[in-house]
Amino acid sequence: MIIVDIKKGLKAYNGLQVLQIKKKFIVGSITRITGPSGAGKTTFLKMVAGLITPDTGIIKTNNTAWFDASQQINLSPQQRHIGFVFQDYALFPNMTVKQHLEYATNDTQWINRLLTIGGLSDFTDHKPNHLSGGQQQRLAILRALAIKPKLLLMDEPFSALDLKMKSALIKDLQGLFAELGATTLIVSHNPQELDGISGDELEIGS
Amino acid sequence: MDLSPIWLTLKLAAITTLILLLIGLPLAWWLSKKRSLVKTIIEAIITMPLVLPPSVLGFYLLLAFSPQHGLGHWLQQTFNVQFVFSFQGLVLASVIYSMPFMISPVKSAFQQLPVSLSQASYTLGKTQWETFRHVLLPNIKPSLLTAAVLTFAHTLGEFGVVLMIGGNIPGVTRVASIAVYDSVEQMNYTAANNYSLILFAITFVMVLSVFIYNKYQVKSPLE
Incomplete structure (x- = not known):
């Protein structure tokens, strides 16, 4: 179980906005994160990853604290x-x-x-500027999977893919997630995109 | 024609550039990260030589490192090192004088890289040093080359600072720009012209090479 209960003050054009998330994620589940632009979806993912520090709260995974403001625990992204x-x-x-x-x-x-x-076997020697938008996006997904993570955070990961590629890739990824036992959080603006694969949903800024 | 001022100038510029690469890279990286008052003050101090008359900088360096005064006296007594009227004095002055030419472009280049590049590297388990070496440094190569060439070229053209702290000792502190001035003083326009032409040619070729190199660099898709 991954437990997140955090709070972070964000500077917005209309003053200070407080991002508060309280949610439990079941290990191995796929959760879709939705919400309007600027609500703090990316900030939330980065707080879970340790790239941004929440103001208060806890992030725990399998009873190990990654972040605990009261005990001044804050594991680095590398850890x-x-x-x-x-x-x-x-x-x-x-x-x-x-x-x-x-x-x-x-x-x-x-x-x-x-x-x-990822369909990139024929492009192994290509640098990003010689790849299409879709290929770049697939490479970003593959790189994240390369470390065999137990938690995968994806910020709009399929936005540049065509429908055919998207459905084929999602199908393959689903198998990989299950194999890795990875818990996956996916920010998506397209409600249909993850139909059938995401069991849970987290709405931010509602 | 005495070529020693040219060789001395090239040696001074090479050593200065090398030292500034070693000091400037980590310093520029540190300055490019989150701002603080301390960083702003340090940056202002580093930038001062751009606007300060070189003779003023040279004058203060002369006072600071003169064996008759505190710091210079202590250095001579403790380490037997003398910066005034010596080649090492020229190197010290050049490092300070040319520092903004190294720091400023490198710092801007670091700042222009998307922060997500470092973040992606951290999530892959890489340390700050690994990220710096494998991700950040290779992606600022054109700016780094520009900074190194600008530093080198700027050191070639130093006059006021080196004259103040180094004087005009043949083979020791008499660099090309001083040799030009000295030749004109002695009405030896042929020698002045020769030194000037060599400096002009070296500088032009270097600056042109950088422009050509940067022109053919493939732009990043993230720019």
Whole structure:
């Protein structure tokens, strides 16, 4: 069980806005996160990943505290071992597709498998600026999966994919998530996109 | 024609650039991260040589490192090091004088990289040093080259600071810009012209090379 009970003050155009999230995520589940733009969906994911520090509260996974404001516990992103797919992909312009995955893991078999799933086996020597938007997005997903995370945070991960590619990839990813036993939180603006795969939903800023 | 001022200038510029690469890279990276009052003050101090008359900077360095005064006296007594009228004095002055030319472009380059690049690297389990070495540094290469060339070229052209702290000792502190001035003083326009032409040619080729290199650099998709 992953327990999140956090609060963070955010500066908004209309003054200070408080982002408060209280939610339990079942291990291995897939949760869709929705909410209007600017509500704090990305901030929430980054707080779980340890990239932004909440003002107060706790984040616990399997009884291990990642963050506990009262006890001044705050594990670094490196210690949390989380897969993160960034909205802007955050690909490294100096690295090829293969180097992205090799930067994350030494497991060659796993890298080859990911490349096949993401349809990037023929583009291993391409740098991000020689990939299409969809290919870049798939690479961002594969890189996050390369570390075999137990928790996967995805910020609009399928927005640049065409329908055919999206459904094929989602199907493959579902199998991978189950294999890894990964708990997955996905921010999505498209309600139909995750139909049938996400069992739970978290609405932010409602 | 005595070529020693040219060699001395090139040696000074190379050593200064190397030192500033070693100091400037981590300093620029640190300055590019979250702002604080201390950082703002340090940045202002680093930028001062851009606006301060070189003779003023040279004058203060001369006072600070003169063996007759506190710091200079202590350095000479303790380490037997003298910065005034010596080559190491020129290096020290050049490092201070050219520092903004290294720090400013490198800092801007770090700031222009999306913060998510570092964050992505951290989530992959990489330390700050690994992230700096494998992600940040390779992606600011054009700016780094520009900064290094600007620093080198700027050091080639130093006059006021080096004259104040180093004087005009042939083979020790008589760099090319001082040799030009000295030749004109002696009405030896041929020598002045030769030194000037060599400095002009070196600087032009270096700056042109940087422009050509940067022109053919493939732009990042994230720019």
